[in-house]
Amino acid sequence: MIEEYFVLPFIIGLFVLLVTLAIKYVSWIVQLSHIDKLRVLQGFFTRRTLSAIKKIWKECLLHTRIFKTNPLLGYMHMSFAFGWFVLILVGHIESYIHAESLSVPPWESIFFRYFHHEHFVGERFFAHFMDFILLYILSGVFLAYAKRLYSRVFGIKRSTKLKPKDRIALLSLWLIFPARLFAEGATASLYGNGGFVTGTLGGVFSFFEINSSFELAMWWIYSSSLGVFFITLPFTRYMHIPTEVLFILLREYGIQLKKEYNSVSKIQVYSCSRCGICIDACQMHHAEISNNQSVYILKNMRDENLTDRKLYNCLLCGRCEQACPVGINLNDLRISQRIQASKEFNSSYDFLTYKNTPQTDVAYFSGCMTHLTPGIKESVCAILEIAGINYLFLDKEKGACCGRPLMQAGQYQAAKKLIDYNRQQILDSGAHTLLVSCPICYKVFKDDYELGQINIKHHSEYFLELINAGYISPRKSDNIIVYHDPCELGRGANIYNEPREILKKIGKFRKVRIEKNQSLCCSGSLGDLSLSMPDRNIIKEQTLSVLLKHNPDILATACPLCKKTFVKGTFIQVKDIAEILVDSIKKKTALLPEMENVCE
Amino acid sequence: MKKFGFTTAQSRSIDYDKVNTKLIKYIIENESSFSTCISCGACTATCSAGNITHFNIRRLNIQIRLGKYETIKQEIDKCMLCGKCMLVCPRGINTRNVIMLIKKGLTTLDLSD
Ligand code: SF4
Ligand code: SF4
Ligand code: SF4
Ligand code: SF4
Numbered sequence: 001m002i003e004e005y006f007v008l009p010f011i012i013g014l015f016v017l018l019v020t021l022a023i024k025y026v027s028w029i030v031q032l033s034h035i036d037k038l039r040v041l042q043g044f045f046t047r048r049t050l051s052a053i054k055k056i057w058k059e060c061l062l063h064t065r066i067f068k069t070n071p072l073l074g075y076m077h078m079s080f081a082f083g084w085f086v087l088i089l090v091g092h093i094e095s096y097i098h099a100e101s102l103s104v105p106p107w108e109s110i111f112f113r114y115f116h117h118e119h120f121v122g123e124r125f126f127a128h129f130m131d132f133i134l135l136y137i138l139s140g141v142f143l144a145y146a147k148r149l150y151s152r153v154f155g156i157k158r159s160t161k162l163k164p165k166d167r168i169a170l171l172s173l174w175l176i177f178p179a180r181l182f183a184e185g186a187t188a189s190l191y192g193n194g195g196f197v198t199g200t201l202g203g204v205f206s207f208f209e210i211n212s213s214f215e216l217a218m219w220w221i222y223s224s225s226l227g228v229f230f231i232t233l234p235f236t237r238y239m240h241i242p243t244e245v246l247f248i249l250l251r252e253y254g255i256q257l258k259k260e261y262n263s264v265s266k267i268q269v270y271s272c273s274r275c276g277i278c279i280d281a282c283q284m285h286h287a288e289i290s291n292n293q294s295v296y297i298l299k300n301m302r303d304e305n306l307t308d309r310k311l312y313n314c315l316l317c318g319r320c321e322q323a324c325p326v327g328i329n330l331n332d333l334r335i336s337q338r339i340q341a342s343k344e345f346n347s348s349y350d351f352l353t354y355k356n357t358p359q360t361d362v363a364y365f366s367g368c369m370t371h372l373t374p375g376i377k378e379s380v381c382a383i384l385e386i387a388g389i390n391y392l393f394l395d396k397e398k399g400a401c402c403g404r405p406l407m408q409a410g411q412y413q414a415a416k417k418l419i420d421y422n423r424q425q426i427l428d429s430g431a432h433t434l435l436v437s438c439p440i441c442y443k444v445f446k447d448d449y450e451l452g453q454i455n456i457k458h459h460s461e462y463f464l465e466l467i468n469a470g471y472i473s474p475r476k477s478d479n480i481i482v483y484h485d486p487c488e489l490g491r492g493a494n495i496y497n498e499p500r501e502i503l504k505k506i507g508k509f510r511k512v513r514i515e516k517n518q519s520l521c522c523s524g525s526l527g528d529l530s531l532s533m534p535d536r537n538i539i540k541e542q543t544l545s546v547l548l549k550h551n552p553d554i555l556a557t558a559c560p561l562c563k564k565t566f567v568k569g570t571f572i573q574v575k576d577i578a579e580i581l582v583d584s585i586k587k588k589t590a591l592l593p594e595m596e597n598v599c600e
Numbered sequence: 601m602k603k604f605g606f607t608t609a610q611s612r613s614i615d616y617d618k619v620n621t622k623l624i625k626y627i628i629e630n631e632s633s634f635s636t637c638i639s640c641g642a643c644t645a646t647c648s649a650g651n652i653t654h655f656n657i658r659r660l661n662i663q664i665r666l667g668k669y670e671t672i673k674q675e676i677d678k679c680m681l682c683g684k685c686m687l688v689c690p691r692g693i694n695t696r697n698v699i700m701l702i703k704k705g706l707t708t709l710d711l712s713d
């Protein structure tokens with residue numbers, strides 16, 4: 001019986017794994033807010049749990065989203081996850097059938113071939129099938145070796161760096177399946193119970209006349225590699241495997257990230273599989289910045305050693321978040337870290353005093369950035385005049401900032417002060433619609449202002465409505481127009497079609513190669529506090545090269561900051577949608593000269 | 601002098617051996633672009649906070665160099681981080697980062713002489 005002690009590393013490993021996981025899970029769930037706990041309780045016995053299981057199946061085992069972005073990488077993740085799952089499942093079924101009972105200890109199922117050599121019903125089928133799955137996993141292991149050696153094959157620019165404990169975990173994981181192959185091969189050589197792979201290897205072993213101590217050594221290696229992997233799992237990147245399951249469940253129950261960094265944030269942080277897809281999505285590479293992409297930031301959050309320099313150097317463009325196959329809220333996570341880093345010095349803005357706001361139908365908030373691009377401001381006013389809308393220019397003079405730039409910098413308490421101030425004015429005006437010509441403002445109005453019944457409209461949405469209702473009628477010109485999706489409007493607020501609809505009515509609209517939710521960042525983002533101007537320019541040039549590939553007449557955008565950023569980088573006309581629209585209406589109606597300076 | 605009914609203006613000369621340079625060093629260490637400021641005042645001209653109050657971001661630059669932390673403390677809280685100054689600055693200075701660093705420096709650094 002002494003031989004059978006080889007199962008001990010596996011049993012100890014599994015025990016340690018289960019206990020640590022239980023402790024982690026429980027402490028996370030205990031730390032959830034009271035409302036979130038209620039959400040879990042309410043959701044548990046509903047269809048949501050089923051739909052979560054379906055998603056867990058698709059994302060944690062089949063890894064369909066990685067597959068979509070990068071088939072080879074997807075295959076690798078799938079072979080490990082799905083293959084191993086099938087191996088364990090079918091292994092158990094095999095041992096149950098063999099024992100004709102369900103009470104089989106787990107190690108007997110895992111090391112089945114060592115314990116049982118005799119013939120039973122379906123024995124041949126199982127031997128071949130298990131060999132097939134093993135081969136499938138081994139192909140993934142082989143890809144993993146190759147990925148470490150030549151990461152470019154996978155389209156990944158740089159693999160993540162490893163710490164010693166990660167290295168141990170990685171090596172043990174890489175060893176598990178080859179060790180299993182050798183162990184089963186050795187047993188097959190002695191007892192002839194192998195399938196088409198292990199049997200063949202057994203044949204080779206027979207040639208060398210191996211004995212039972214060689215066989216036992218192989219099983220020891222297999223069991224030890226399993227044990228080491230299980231023990232290291234909770235303390236390394238592989239913790240993402242069990243955490244992602246929890247993350248998907250909580251998401252299904254409607255639990256969302258909060259502003260402050262808490263246990264929901266931690267669960268998201270630990271769900272990162274370090275697939276590296278976010279590295280590729282990040283434009284910082286062009287400026288040779290390669291230490292602050294989301295995967296590295298998440299690692300720093302786990303290790304609690306994130307520096308300000310890395311934390312604040314990110315455009316918050318959302319390209320990585322869009323690409324992340326796990327669906328981690330990378331932007332908001334980063335902001336929550338910024339909130340924590342800067343919570344000791346928030347401003348109170350006591351100088352803001354409430355004033356009487358006149359009544360209106362439509363309140364127009366232009367925001368700081370639109371004030372910096374007067375052409376946009378005047379075009380918006382002109383269109384409102386032409387359409388005969390009863391509107392109020394809310395922040396025409398001495399307006400306060402919307403609060404979004406503070407929010408992005410993590411100055412949450414300060415932002416709330418500005419939000420309260422502006423919110424009061426908007427509500428006091430009695431407007432049914434709040435018109436905004438800056439996506440940065442739009443985002444914070446939508447996300448944080450709680451304006452109740454008031455319609456919040458970006459000017460592209462609102463002007464499309466005006467056109468469709470016949471209030472304004474633009475004339476189509478021969479100008480070739482391309483459109484740049486601003487990050488805050490596209491990925492930030494999911495508005496892609498309205499600007500395109502308008503542009504199609506005014507000129508010859510052309511698509512660009514990278515657009516909509518994939519679109520590049522203009523580099524002007526206020527989300528980044530420390531990117532230097534020369535580095536910004538490099539990123540801007542890369543974006544412009546994509547946008548201007550086919551020499552359009554006009555580069556259109558729907559954000560004053562994008563416009564301001566782009567004009568400094570090209571001789572091609574850069575215009576906001578409002579400006580193009582007003583031009584086309586003027587051409588048609590030969591507008592009177594007093595339309596100039598219409599905001600004054 | 602008093603005898604003759606005159607007063608003399610206080611000396612405006614700056615003795616750099618005596619000013620407290622802790623904050624300016626901290627800022628430039630973390631945001632080197634700040635050392636290229638030419639005090640042109642474009643930032644102040646466009647400033648959203650300056651539009652509502654007497655906040656003057658260019659003047660702050662000088663006060664930081666003079667180590668006048670009490671004035672800075674009162675003033676800096678007015679900035680709304682809107683970013684207009686950054687967009688108009690001819691030297692491409694990350695003014696928002698400078699402001700965050702001032703705030704952080706004032707709260708976390710030991711600035712005593
Ligand atoms: S953050 Fe998302 S995309 Fe980036 S490595 Fe982690 S799981 Fe992959
Ligand atoms: S938000 Fe943009 S700049 Fe920041 S890490 Fe992601 S892709 Fe890079
Ligand atoms: S605009 Fe730039 S260079 Fe000019 S004073 Fe302001 S920070 Fe200095
Ligand atoms: S970021 Fe601050 S200093 Fe700069 S323009 Fe805005 S309010 Fe003024």
